[in-house]
Amino acid sequence: MINEKEEVKHVSYLDHQGEYKGIFAWIFSTDHKRIALLYLYAIVTFFFVGAILGLMMRFELAAPGETIVKPQTYNGLFTVHGVIMIFMVVIPGLSAVFGNFLLPLHIGAKDVAFPKLNRFSWWIFIVGSIMAILTQFLRHGPPDTGWTFYAPYSTTTGTSVILATSAAFVLGFSSILTGLNFIVTIHRMRAPGMKFFNMPLFPWSIYAASWIQLLATPVVGITLIMLIFERVFGIGFFDPQLGGDPLLFQHLFWIYSHPAVYIMILPAMGVITEIIPTFCQQKVYGYKAIAISSLAIAGVGFLVWGHHMYTSGMSEQARWFFSFLTFVVAVPSAIKVFNWIFTMYKGSIDLKPPFLYALFFIFLFIIGGTTGLILGSVATNIQVHDTAFVVAHFHYIIFGGMGFAFFAAIHFWFPKIYGTMYNIKMANIASIALFVGFNLLYFPQFIIGYQGMPRRYYDYLPQFQWAQVISTVGGVVLFIALVMMVTNLVRGAKKGQPAPANPWKGSTLEWTIPSPPSLENFDEDPVVKKNPYDYNS
Amino acid sequence: MSGTTPHITPYKTLGIILLILLVFTFITVEITSIHLGALTVTVALLIAGFKGYLVLTYFMHLKHESTLLKILVAMVFVLFALIVVITFIDYAFR
């Protein structure tokens, strides 16, 4: 029900005048939509910082031997690149930006359950991010352990490990509180008549991801404190000379960090599940399967962490167990891919930028996922563990998966968020350039990884150079495409054509209210459809 | 639930639960002073589990909360138990 005839004057949330003025109207705001944008701008900034660090690594790797930086600097580069990308971009990314903006809209609520807690989550996200960035500039030097902080190196190296792990702790707390907020929101604030199985699938994915944020993050939190205590007090949990076990750190670390990748990918899948039916104008194939598979991925995802540790010295039985469960957890993901493709069958396809990004997502996700099976199988893992193959795999799944889903999401919900439209043609061109650059950058890494190119090495045998050069070229193309994409979006936000309430003929609740929404989203309780993907009404 | 009067736990119930908890505390101390070997820890943990169950059910009011909440609490303990057991698959067979 669109509010065409307005007795209430519609003021967009962007123009709303509250008790604070200027910048404080934003950083003290408790409006989920403003908080979403605050996260968006911070995360995009951190993403570009991380991307530039990545580009520096690519220039170093363009030739064997020392090219542009010293070895110690290179170690610092891949560490901070990982810390920023993982903790400040891809883990918060989709949840904090689009979860915040869209979740209340999708369920017909006026905000999240705890708006002040939401604001606090953003504040500590910024504090943690500043702490992480500070590690680059302090006396002891940037951490050089890799973002995984494995003992014993992390407990003995002289660099700023304590500050970096403290930063990760604070960022984790932000993640926990956001997850808590979203779970309560979904349980308590759905519009009258909207049962769990009447919700769109994006809230389902946020729900599943939020549980992981809530339950897994504390484990890495306590682990990082153990690491700090090891450095400061020598408690010895991870030190063999004191009776400890370095593998225990790896267990504890991956007990969080594996579920963490599902924090990244579940909302991504949720975004794709919104976009595909919209641009095919037909309902999602297998709604219940997709909803349940989200929960299944979250649940089983807690039990597979050892597949990061096959070569570490774990027992044989542990390797069997983790490998078996890793294959099990692939099944619900595959189910989703089938459901997306069947949704498209006989649909009325409109190849707009969100849909193009969604198609790229499916392609890249399939490559990332299937190479994950090669890694998940113990025998083949031996060959490719700690090589560039792994680097290629996780970039396909995280960047190609979550990243492209993020781009898809911003292009999809842009008109709703800003009330304007970007240039469609430019967006499509940028997306194709991104796709080309991405594959140029990462595909060769599969090949040389398989052939033996180690990861986190700044030097390598000459036989790998052909691939490193192609990758570096791909990196440059990718970066230029990213700049193109963002420029197009910024221009669209500032000077784009006004966008209608429902430019894509979507059927979920956010498209029934004006673009941009008013402060409290809905003037009255929305009419809830039993099937959220009903394109005929 | 904005209309139902919430359940008020009577003082007497709380007092009885405390007594049971205290009794089992003393039982734990006595039992663990007997050398039962590996069984000692199991017994101690079982009793602690029972005490924890009482605190959750009566002090934390879980007995009168929604089925959803009961399931969630159980789920968290199951998850923790699974994590411990799975980690031991590594340590037990090294």
Next chain:
Amino acid sequence: MSNQVNHAHVHRDDEAQKLGMWLFIFTELLLFGGLFLVYSIFRVQYSANFHESSLELSVTFGVINTVVLLISSMSVAFALTAVQKGNYKFAMQMILLTVILAGVFMVNKYFEWGGKFHHGLYPGSDLMEFLDNGHHLFFGLYFFMTGLHGLHIIIGVILLLISYVKIKRGKIQSDNFMHLENAALYWHLVDLIWIFLFPLLYLIS
């Protein structure tokens, strides 16, 4: 799950507040869970040393602390029942009793830890370096786990004192007591953790 969800106009949702606190309690359980996991691994690996080290801990202190916390759990539950019945004065007395019992716990802790420090046994001390591996790990876990628990006692006391002030100012009523209920839940969590810490640290000798 079709709970009657509150309309946009109602600004207070007690069930949401309660669910939020339970979710936070889950995070605390997993936080301590990581330490319990480490404990269980090393206990199995160094069972003899853990037995011996546990002898250094005073079971008497441990029992007193357990009893103190259990009574404090009851007293805070009394406070909640009292508020629900409108007995605000009794509720405030019960909260104060809970806080005093927490204080007793912390004083005991101070003496326990003080005793260890006096003997040169603290994280990073020279004596610790000389201990056998299993002993070293036990005491590392002992200080870490009881220290983290003690920190949570302090947080719990702060939450309880805030509730006390709110009752005094009339902000907590018999039909509006979520703050106290949540503070009480947190306090029970602190008790719950100790119920498991106590036997594992003190009673395995």
